Amino acid sequence: MRQSQLFTKTTKDVAKEEVSKNAQFLLRAGYIHKEMAGAYDLLPLGLMVVEKIKEIVRQEMNKIGGVELIMTALQRKELWEKTDRWDDNMVDVWFKSELVSGNEVGFGWSHEEPMCDMIKNHISSYRDLPVYVYQFQTKMRNEKRAKSGLMRGREFVMKDMYSFNLGKEDHTEFYNGAIEAYKKVFDRVGLGDDTYVTFASGGAFTEFSHEFQTVVETGEDTIYLNQDKSIAINEEVLNDKTLQELGIARNDLQEVKTAEVGNIFNFGTAKSEQLGLYYTDEAGTKTPVWLGSYGIGITRLMGVLVEKFADDRGIVWTNREVAPFDLHLVSLLRENIKAADELYEKLGVAGYDVLYDDRPDARAGQKFADSDLIGIPFRIVVSEKTLDQDSVEFVNRKTKETELVSIKKLEAYLTTHV
Amino acid sequence: MRQSQLFTKTTKDVAKEEVSKNAQFLLRAGYIHKEMAGAYDLLPLGLMVVEKIKEIVRQEMNKIGGVELIMTALQRKELWEKTDRWDDNMVDVWFKSELVSGNEVGFGWSHEEPMCDMIKNHISSYRDLPVYVYQFQTKMRNEKRAKSGLMRGREFVMKDMYSFNLGKEDHTEFYNGAIEAYKKVFDRVGLGDDTYVTFASGGAFTEFSHEFQTVVETGEDTIYLNQDKSIAINEEVLNDKTLQELGIARNDLQEVKTAEVGNIFNFGTAKSEQLGLYYTDEAGTKTPVWLGSYGIGITRLMGVLVEKFADDRGIVWTNREVAPFDLHLVSLLRENIKAADELYEKLGVAGYDVLYDDRPDARAGQKFADSDLIGIPFRIVVSEKTLDQDSVEFVNRKTKETELVSIKKLEAYLTTHV
Numbered sequence: 011m012r013q014s015q016l017f018t019k020t021t022k023d024v025a026k027e028e029v030s031k032n033a034q035f036l037l038r039a040g041y042i043h044k045e046m047a048g049a050y051d052l053l054p055l056g057l058m059v060v061e062k063i064k065e066i067v068r069q070e071m072n073k074i075g076g077v078e079l080i081m082t083a084l085q086r087k088e089l090w091e092k093t094d095r096w097d098d099n100m101v102d103v104w105f106k107s108e109l110v111s112g113n114e115v116g117f118g119w120s121h122e123e124p125m126c127d128m129i130k131n132h133i134s135s136y137r138d139l140p141v142y143v144y145q146f147q148t149k150m151r152n153e154k155r156a157k158s159g160l161m162r163g164r165e166f167v168m169k170d171m172y173s174f175n176l177g178k179e180d181h182t183e184f185y186n187g188a189i190e191a192y193k194k195v196f197d198r199v200g201l202g203d204d205t206y207v208t209f210a211s212g213g214a215f216t217e218f219s220h221e222f223q224t225v226v227e228t229g230e231d232t233i234y235l236n237q238d239k240s241i242a243i244n245e246e247v248l249n250d251k252t253l254q255e256l257g258i259a260r261n262d263l264q265e266v267k268t269a270e271v272g273n274i275f276n277f278g279t280a281k282s283e284q285l286g287l288y289y290t291d292e293a294g295t296k297t298p299v300w301l302g303s304y305g306i307g308i309t310r311l312m313g314v315l316v317e318k319f320a321d322d323r324g325i326v327w328t329n330r331e332v333a334p335f336d337l338h339l340v341s342l343l344r345e346n347i348k349a350a351d352e353l354y355e356k357l358g359v360a361g362y363d364v365l366y367d368d369r370p371d372a373r374a375g376q377k378f379a380d381s382d383l384i385g386i387p388f389r390i391v392v393s394e395k396t397l398d399q400d401s402v403e404f405v406n407r408k409t410k411e412t413e414l415v416s417i418k419k420l421e422a423y424l425t426t427h428v
Numbered sequence: 429m430r431q432s433q434l435f436t437k438t439t440k441d442v443a444k445e446e447v448s449k450n451a452q453f454l455l456r457a458g459y460i461h462k463e464m465a466g467a468y469d470l471l472p473l474g475l476m477v478v479e480k481i482k483e484i485v486r487q488e489m490n491k492i493g494g495v496e497l498i499m500t501a502l503q504r505k506e507l508w509e510k511t512d513r514w515d516d517n518m519v520d521v522w523f524k525s526e527l528v529s530g531n532e533v534g535f536g537w538s539h540e541e542p543m544c545d546m547i548k549n550h551i552s553s554y555r556d557l558p559v560y561v562y563q564f565q566t567k568m569r570n571e572k573r574a575k576s577g578l579m580r581g582r583e584f585v586m587k588d589m590y591s592f593n594l595g596k597e598d599h600t601e602f603y604n605g606a607i608e609a610y611k612k613v614f615d616r617v618g619l620g621d622d623t624y625v626t627f628a629s630g631g632a633f634t635e636f637s638h639e640f641q642t643v644v645e646t647g648e649d650t651i652y653l654n655q656d657k658s659i660a661i662n663e664e665v666l667n668d669k670t671l672q673e674l675g676i677a678r679n680d681l682q683e684v685k686t687a688e689v690g691n692i693f694n695f696g697t698a699k700s701e702q703l704g705l706y707y708t709d710e711a712g713t714k715t716p717v718w719l720g721s722y723g724i725g726i727t728r729l730m731g732v733l734v735e736k737f738a739d740d741r742g743i744v745w746t747n748r749e750v751a752p753f754d755l756h757l758v759s760l761l762r763e764n765i766k767a768a769d770e771l772y773e774k775l776g777v778a779g780y781d782v783l784y785d786d787r788p789d790a791r792a793g794q795k796f797a798d799s800d801l802i803g804i805p806f807r808i809v810v811s812e813k814t815l816d817q818d819s820v821e822f823v824n825r826k827t828k829e830t831e832l833v834s835i836k837k838l839e840a841y842l843t844t845h846v
Binding site for chain 2: 015016017018019021040043045046049050051052053054056057075077078079080081082083084085086102105106107109110111115117124128129131132133137138141143148150152153154164165371
């Protein structure tokens with residue numbers, strides 16, 4: 011894409027109330043626009059990153075048998091009353107409104123209830139199970155604290171998957187498979203080394219749930235980590251009983267600040283019983299379905315990546331799987347612009363998705379500052395000076411290393427460096 | 429995709445209040461699930477069709493310079509008050525709720541206001557224009573009448589594009605280009621021959637707006653059509669003044685029922701002036717931006733396709749660009765199942781997206797009925813009988829024509845028939 015076609019402009023000014031690093035840089039670089047606290051428009055660059063993260067997640071969910079669909083935001087009061095989750099005293103993040111006809115409706119903050127209710131139409135026999143479904147849904151949560159940019163939103167994109175299994179054994183097998191799939195997702199976005207499967211509260215249904223917590227200084231959560239044993243415990247379940255069960259001494263745990271990037275939850279058969287989700291087993295017995303739910307905050311993940319890896323110059327995307335573009339081609343040419351145009355075309359043909367800074371009016375300093383702020387992992391600079399040597403300058407955004415690469419050898423160079 | 433992996437089941441029963449053909453068939457075939465009147469979950473098959481229609485629209489919008497982004501559903505009261513569109517007496521389809529902090533918020537039913545407000549951050553000089561942006565957004569409208577399935581929703585997917593131009597001339601050129609792009613969209617989904625650019629009310633801003641109206645018996649709208657001159661007029665502007673301007677006699681117009689599948693609207697500079705969207709022209713003068721908006725109801729389009737082309741057996745998708753799959757491979761084999769598996773694999777390698785009815789328990793009659801109901805344009809039947817002749821049966825869903833095609837020649841046959 012030619013940068014001259016990208017209408018968003020970078021800016022140095024951000025509203026004072028934006029205290030989080032991720033919101034500051036994403037706003038300044040033109041990835042997002044703020045509608046209100048916790049609700050950001052995804053501008054072209056922002057939408058690209060979100061779609062890339064979604065595609066990684068989609069691939070990994072499909073690999074474990076997930077089928078994609080999408081539920082409505084509008085929610086029925088009667089359904090959520092069945093599980094006692096309509097009342098604002100039980101769930102304090104509902105947005106509610108009224109239909110013209112007078113009935114109250116809610117806006118989906120989670121989707122276990124409608125998902126179970128929908129699936130009742132398609133499950134009757136043991137032969138109909140298992141079913142694994144997932145969606146990328148815009149969730150609405152009436153959050154009190156929405157000061158952390160994309161890390162905690164009133165409106166945000168979430169991947170939520172739901173597993174419907176015959177019994178505990180099948181359920182556990184899938185649940186463990188989902189943990190592995192989640193690890194792959196966090197590896198691919200570049201957070202693998204600093205993301206820990208963490209024991210957390212299981213609520214009324216199960217002893218523990220599992221969170222995926224990424225170490226980041228500005229995180230809202232605190233976990234207790236034993237790196238040797240690769241065990242992490244959320245502070246909410248850090249007690250003698252848990253320590254004993256996991257065979258860990260309190261002294262061997264290190265307190266770290268984290269952001270929750272995913273969570274998986276075992277409902278057992280409790281919610282199915284509340285909602286009437288049963289199947290007939292081989293012996294003809296009516297049996298409740300085992301339910302699990304599996305979330306990944308897509309827009310939050312984007313926020314965490316910025317929060318964790320940005321430097322003082324701006325955003326640093328970890329790799330081309332999440333960056334809005336593979337390469338940032340920055341032309342400083344004032345004459346012979348055709349040389350840059352040809353390079354842009356050539357890189358496209360070679361399969362690279364390129365942002366091409368072709369702006370004729372912008373100065374070199376502005377172009378480099380914008381490029382640093384936008385944070386595409388690799389930059390190719392073409393100038394009169396580099397062309398004199400039939401070369402371009404290749405810059406690594408993260409390490410700031412630069413190398414002069416001959417244009418003839420550029421393609422071969424990129425295959426090993428990008 | 430193997431049908432045994434598709435958790436949705438077809439059904440003969442649909443709730444009595446579903447009076448529209450599109451909702452009946454889409455529910456029965458498992459494309460959608462009803463949450464409440466006017467709000468339907470998109471199950472896997474439904475999501476596939478929606479994504480396919482989106483991709484057609486995306487391609488055509490990109491061709492005319494559109495850049496994709498996505499705005500929030502949550503809307504600020506203060507912004508919409510500036511154009512006098514917050515008040516329920518002015519706009520009667522708002523869903524509104526309250527933030528925990530006490531401020532009222534709305535849920536987006538349209539996005540001109542936030543789009544103009546956002547773009548103010550990125551436009552200052554004439555050099556920054558034109559800008560064309562679009563989104564696929566889930567709109568919320570508190571509709572009184574939501575009885576037509578996907579044709580009129582309380583929650584529905586819409587493509588809305590906005591044009592920002594320097595002046596009337598540029599604006600008109602883009603506006604006319606958008607009409608051509610819309611024609612291409614409706615051609616590609618298979619509605620081109622029965623969709624008419626229709627003169628409609630321009631509201632306070634302009635004499636006429638343009639609607640795209642598709643002839644369909646069950647449509648909610650009425651237009652007056654002169655097929656010879658290819659002119660159509662919405663009943664709301666059918667008066668002597670309009671007839672005179674368009675040079676048409678009332679007698680030459682035929683009354684037809686239609687569904688509105690798109691509309692384009694010229695705001696001139698009125699909304700920019702209300703919202704303070706100005707640029708500095710070459711002479712240094714502060715000048716309001718020309719605004720146009722361009723909508724296509726994506727989920728409605730899906731409903732119209734079903735409403736218009738379904739027969740008594742079920743849905744008939746017009747072509748592979750909108751159908752959930754290119755081909756429906758129906759295996760009646762009880763033994764030698766491998767032959768069908770191989771065919772499935774071979775068709776995939778050849779580049780076809782295939783739904784493979786591999787269900788071991790279902791009878792032939794059930795499989796054919798399901799296949800007719802789901803409505804993939806072409807069916808390939810493989811049975812012991814066809815294999816005896818080294819052949820498969822090729823069935824056209826629309827015309828019901830069948831032909832025995834030798835497996836050896838199948839690929840060549842498909843390239844000319846699908």
